[in-house]
Amino acid sequence: MAEPVTAAPVAATDPVSLVSADTAARDWPRLVVEEWSPRVDGGDFAVKRVVGETVTVEATLYGDGHEQLAAELLWRGPGSETWQRVRMTALPTDRWTAEWRLEEIGRHEYVIEGWLDIWGGFRRDFAKKLDAGVAQDVDAQEGRGFVSAAAERAPAPLATRLRAWLERLEGAPPELLLDAELATLMAEADERPFRVRSPRQLVDAERIAARFSSWYELFPRSITDSEDRHGTFDDVIGRLPQIRDMGFDTLYFPPIHPIGRTNRKGPNNTLSAGPGDPGSPYAIGAEEGGHDAVHPELGGFAAFGRLVEAARQHGLEIALDFAIQCSPDHPWLKDHPGWFAWRSDGSMKYAENPPKKYQDIVNVDFYGPDAIPDLWVALRDVVLLWIEHGVKTFRVDNPHTKPLPFWEWMIGDVRARHPDAIFLAEAFTRPTMMYRLAKIGFSQSYTYFTWRDTKVELTEYITELTTTAPKEFYRPHFFVNTPDINPVYLQTSGRPGFRIRAVLAATLSGLFGVYSGFELCEADPVPGKEEYNDSEKYIVKPRDWNAPGNIILDIAMLNRIRRRYPALQTHLGTKFFVAHDDNIIWYGRPDPDGGEGMICVMINLDPHNAHECRFEVPLWEFGLGDDGDVAVEDLAEGYRFRWYGKEQTIRIAPDQPYRIWRLTREHEA
């Protein structure tokens, strides 16, 4: 594909070499296009969007002097060689803008093209001269000269029309040179002198679930009425209606593969399991099979297929765990010893963090002697296998401890075949790595949310995610808890705290996740740790799903309004408002795409005490002055009222620790 002159900078050229290159400078770009957005880094990675969204592109374009410039946005969708073209509109201070709507899942590209707009400049200047009465014959003559030159270089049909215009212009009043139809023809015939192009930018359009989904996590083996009976996929089918009633759309399981026996962990992570202990599902692989097998006690592939289909009928999608570590019994250790690291005495190299050693887990060696391509392809094929069995979404365990090139290749390869595949990174590590994983392909990521409790912490964290570089590529998945994280806040908060954290997660991000037990306000910890006592990772744990004191109604309400209001289907656009109390957090998010309302949330973060404070109603968001008034609908309780004036007062007690309001200028039907 031949590209015209690009905006590639030339400054890096060694100046000494320029001395003998006097004529090369002729080809250096005269115009500058820079500061285009959206982009990730220098354009090295794809901006993340979902289908149906509009991509608004802006760029700075300028050159020497006061010449008239023009610009075009060129974009193309997956697999297309042909650029679609949208003329850009000039904004103040050299900025230009244009937009397009993403209609198709997959990798899109855009570039910005700018050039010297000779005819536009002539029209601008000639109109001014006519207005001032100083236009001369030579000005009009020059204009006709431009038309004549255009007619000469244009393809036949256009040239014919331009020649017809030349005849009309002969002897006509000079104003005719400003004719709009002529301008259109001249734009068509424009050879775009000094054309400059931005480097190609990438935009990845995913399905909406990449940005908006509500996850429920459970251990299938615990869907049972007794700890003595291992739950099955068919048991899970029986629970689907309740999960769907809570409003979730994604049902996620920890690994469902055969569990190793060697060095199996017992209850509460003890080092030796009893004969009846089921082991951790993260010790993947036994003689029954590895990542491509189903744990026999859950049922076989047929049962899994029934579950996927039943879930689909309930509007639920199944997400699986992709955890690469192996138990010492994984078939790969025998079949592919070259995929693992061995010590010089011939022993297995276990995972370790010296002086600690983890003897129930063996890590593959991604750069081992036989690893490339066989191991990498085998791991990819595990993902492809489960996709064949109806799974499109994968939660990836600890991706930050595996090589980045593997993820980039594997996700790229899988999504080239299945563009609707979604990968969620369970990376709890430094921000650099978490952001990098998002850049190289993960659609979503776990976050620090579970450790952000206070108003300041939450405000700073959400502000970073919504206003700095990661806003273009990092989608935060706000889990309120996980099998590994029993948040310290919830250990003492009681039921009000669970409601508070549920509202925060469900309204601060489009991606909201709950690990089962949360809705029952479970919080019994291993003392002094943020782990669950009697962790489900090591046992079968039946539950009373209707236990008193649960917060199922809150969760169902939250998921209901999340589905109804697009403003709640993203973390982007969150604005924090003033509430004069450090316990009361107060934020909102306007309707996307120019809607007229705003979802506003106020929460008392103190689960133990009521707080009362003055706060500001964001009247300015509606173009109203401080004495304006807005219509308010309480989305949790259903009642309606109006606020008159910016300053209001509220008292929020732990028995109803949050308010979710929809603000509009007038009440909606």
Next chain:
Amino acid sequence: MAEPVTAAPVAATDPVSLVSADTAARDWPRLVVEEWSPRVDGGDFAVKRVVGETVTVEATLYGDGHEQLAAELLWRGPGSETWQRVRMTALPTDRWTAEWRLEEIGRHEYVIEGWLDIWGGFRRDFAKKLDAGVAQDVDAQEGRGFVSAAAERAPAPLATRLRAWLERLEGAPPELLLDAELATLMAEADERPFRVRSPRQLVDAERIAARFSSWYELFPRSITDSEDRHGTFDDVIGRLPQIRDMGFDTLYFPPIHPIGRTNRKGPNNTLSAGPGDPGSPYAIGAEEGGHDAVHPELGGFAAFGRLVEAARQHGLEIALDFAIQCSPDHPWLKDHPGWFAWRSDGSMKYAENPPKKYQDIVNVDFYGPDAIPDLWVALRDVVLLWIEHGVKTFRVDNPHTKPLPFWEWMIGDVRARHPDAIFLAEAFTRPTMMYRLAKIGFSQSYTYFTWRDTKVELTEYITELTTTAPKEFYRPHFFVNTPDINPVYLQTSGRPGFRIRAVLAATLSGLFGVYSGFELCEADPVPGKEEYNDSEKYIVKPRDWNAPGNIILDIAMLNRIRRRYPALQTHLGTKFFVAHDDNIIWYGRPDPDGGEGMICVMINLDPHNAHECRFEVPLWEFGLGDDGDVAVEDLAEGYRFRWYGKEQTIRIAPDQPYRIWRLTREHEA
């Protein structure tokens, strides 16, 4: 030059092509190096520094898992092919740092190299295991294996030493594996697996005058005792001692070339000049010659040579104006018509901003039929000619109305021959263009300083220049006035205002400029405009250089302390402090390179009224608490005292509108 694997991102690769490229991922960089600094944009342009400065490089380096990494800074000076290497030190959160000192004028380069530090990781883990008493034979065996492998691949002398170490290790206590000498040898033999490199970054080291100089501008023709007698270069020689006594080091002249007669401007920019009117020196070119000639009434090249030499003996350097426009009488119009734009009726295309037209000025056409390379080379040769005559510094008139590639080529070419050449951009336009001119080669730039009068305006502007991207490449030259700018503030401020603006310019930037008449508090405007009445651009204007009410002593004092204290030789490092009055601005700058003092400046910006306020002494800058105390020397008045405690009060009246203090923990000798 063969380069190893670089940090070039791979995400842009079309994912579809990866499917059949399973093995390619092996070569994708496993480690990430990113966020290196200093840099300009993505590394496309050179960071600006001066000789003698230390370049402190930082970068983020990380990879998967908890592997031990190592990093090196590689740098090389002008013309060198050989990298100098400095091991980088690890900082928290994946950051690494190293530095080097610029010893030579010219273009430097640096890259950052990171790799997996196998031996370092072994030492770290083995030491922990020994400490915990869990080290096994196989651990030591593995360590010896690393040494053995290193001995095999190392060049002969190193291999011999490593083999000797292998013998020593045989049967020795395992602690010997942690030996420092062995670590040094292993580092030498390191094959640096998974090596990754940043792209090459550029650092331009200029002479110090690029960052620190004090300019005085005058029209040589006005150095006369009568408006009837045209001043000469020899007259200017007579004035050099006074200019040097004021402390300036650079003497800058508007164009000194023959002045056109066609359409010559008369006094106050009138359209027709009388027979005795000298015309604007910016209408360059007459039958006597063009840019390569000297205006006859100033004296010839011999006189110019005398002046350059006399100036040098006074410690002054001459700076010339490089203004590319031509008068209609410029010899180039006849000799090189292809360098100019002509209209279709054969008339000359004058500069215009429709409906206005400027008939005394003709612009060259940089992309005209004969322009490349002849015009570009001719313009460069003008610069080279004046360099031959002893001029190394050029103030460039309106560079933003000439093509960027011309400047990039011309400055690059000239500085490849004369690395000490300095170009100052007189670009008053949008920030994008002003910053771009700096990126492509201008050492210094005019600024918005003349239009920043209030505390808020000054604070915001200086903060932008010292803390955002331009800090790496844009050096602001703070002129208090120019022949084109008679600042509105000074038109009504009286003498206190001139002192205020002088102190601001001289202490806020290393580059400080005065156009003659400022020291005499001249401010007579064309009513309602920011132009001087009876502008010197159109007349010969003799002055009484000792007129009462002048501020020569202030200027001499400012330039004296600027020379003495390095903190005043840059705009970088400026910190604004709290003074509780909107009229009182209060800022400081620590000694560079870890000095122990700080220059602090307080100014009452109101030239008409005294103001009194509380303010904070920046005790925290000295590691002191709020009740600490510091030694203070008043650099203007010479007296000394101490401040006890952070909160102080001051009253500043227009009769002495500023204070310049040096703060130290103890009084200096």
